[in-house]
Amino acid sequence: MLEAHARAGIRNRLLHKISLPDWDLIGPHLETVTLKDRQVIEVPTKPITHAYFLEIGVASVVAVDAEDHRIEVGVIGYEGLTGVPLIMGDTRAQHSTYMQIGGSGHRIGAEALCSAIAKSDSLRGLMLKSAQGFMIQTAHTALANGRAKLEQRLARWLLMAHDRMTTDAVPLTHEFLAVMLGVRRAGVTVAIHGFERRGLVTTRRGQLTLVNRAGIEQIAGSFYGTPEAELKRLLADK
Amino acid sequence: MLEAHARAGIRNRLLHKISLPDWDLIGPHLETVTLKDRQVIEVPTKPITHAYFLEIGVASVVAVDAEDHRIEVGVIGYEGLTGVPLIMGDTRAQHSTYMQIGGSGHRIGAEALCSAIAKSDSLRGLMLKSAQGFMIQTAHTALANGRAKLEQRLARWLLMAHDRMTTDAVPLTHEFLAVMLGVRRAGVTVAIHGFERRGLVTTRRGQLTLVNRAGIEQIAGSFYGTPEAELKRLLADK
DNA sequence: AAGGACCGGTACGGTTTGGTACTGAAAAAG
């Protein structure tokens, strides 16, 4: 549980934007949690127990089908919250959600969130805008998956992760990047090698560091940016 | 405008499910419209003027980026409505939406829909569930785009269109199918030829007819079905 | 009925990516 005066230290964009009256509906139910790498947050078809307002770290939302095909459909960091279906009036998870890069956050029980939303139009409005932002991200992931080359998709992913991180070091193996992008691990290795040769990143075992973000943005081209701009617009005070 | 007694003739699943009290908020603002092939419904970055509850026909929602890469991220038919962002509290369209297969529907002005939603929790709940269903569809489109082969994606698209049609004849050129799937027109031609050879479809210029749906489902495999099952669950009375 | 636009069948080389697998190096476990 977080007291009102504790809000100053909060990094999460949504918690930040919650009005004082709305905070009374949310704050008392928040629980600060540490989130380890690979920690599971939601499991397909199972009830969502909590929504996580992330502070540090990156969560992956991965769509899975009946034959176990899987691909990442979105990432969530300090700009949003997990448990989007709760906002939409659903209590079950469709996708697999887990921490891709460990960190921390504040979680709230599913019922508490739903009843808070039910009590406040403004709170629900904020949550819906966040959900809408996530939806746009998913749509552009579909676009990138269908149209972009491996290099562009990798660049896009790195940028999206970087946006949500406090350092330039992405602590991930090629294997995990490959799973998220839905490509071969070897393909990721080769692509990263290309980035490295061009001086865009440096690598260590299990870690990749962005050194030339602008260069990576150039590779991603227009596959990166639209969801980010839209989210900014959605959450802009007006 | 539709009188209450006119609801009997309505095919749209959402309009069907609207409770009588909620109908008073929606019905009086509905306007029955014919929707031609390729008729534009939403334009990226522009305000959404109306939400369309489709009766007949299929609408395509196509994500576009700054470099004009485009791909379909979802289809909408009699099971839902266009203008999902309105439900999320946004007034602008991110994606291009247009009728892929002409038909008809009932449209409501954006303001009327928003104020109706604001007045009724149950109405908003229904709309949100529909939006959630669309979101799941988009996520699985991302999955198919990243993981499925052209043949599987084509099969998936045909099944999704067929679900929303009243006949087995899909009046579309290979060119349009290619745009939606984000592949070459020639690739679609070859794939369709394969379907035809296996007796799954018959073709005429500008038209394709499903003759063995089960066979097409077999090709699509698990890339088809999950969003459909989830939507059914979401809209099930409980 | 003639002209023009559209549609689809086909082809070909080139690029991208997949599937698979082997290897040495680095980190973790014992």
Added chain:
DNA sequence: CTTTTTCAGTACCAAACCGTACCGGTCCTT
């Protein structure tokens, strides 16, 4: 400090798909 596991670099062939193009047939227009 040794053993085991994990990770990344590399290789090879095959499949899928793209870019492009040509062309004949079909449909629409006038």
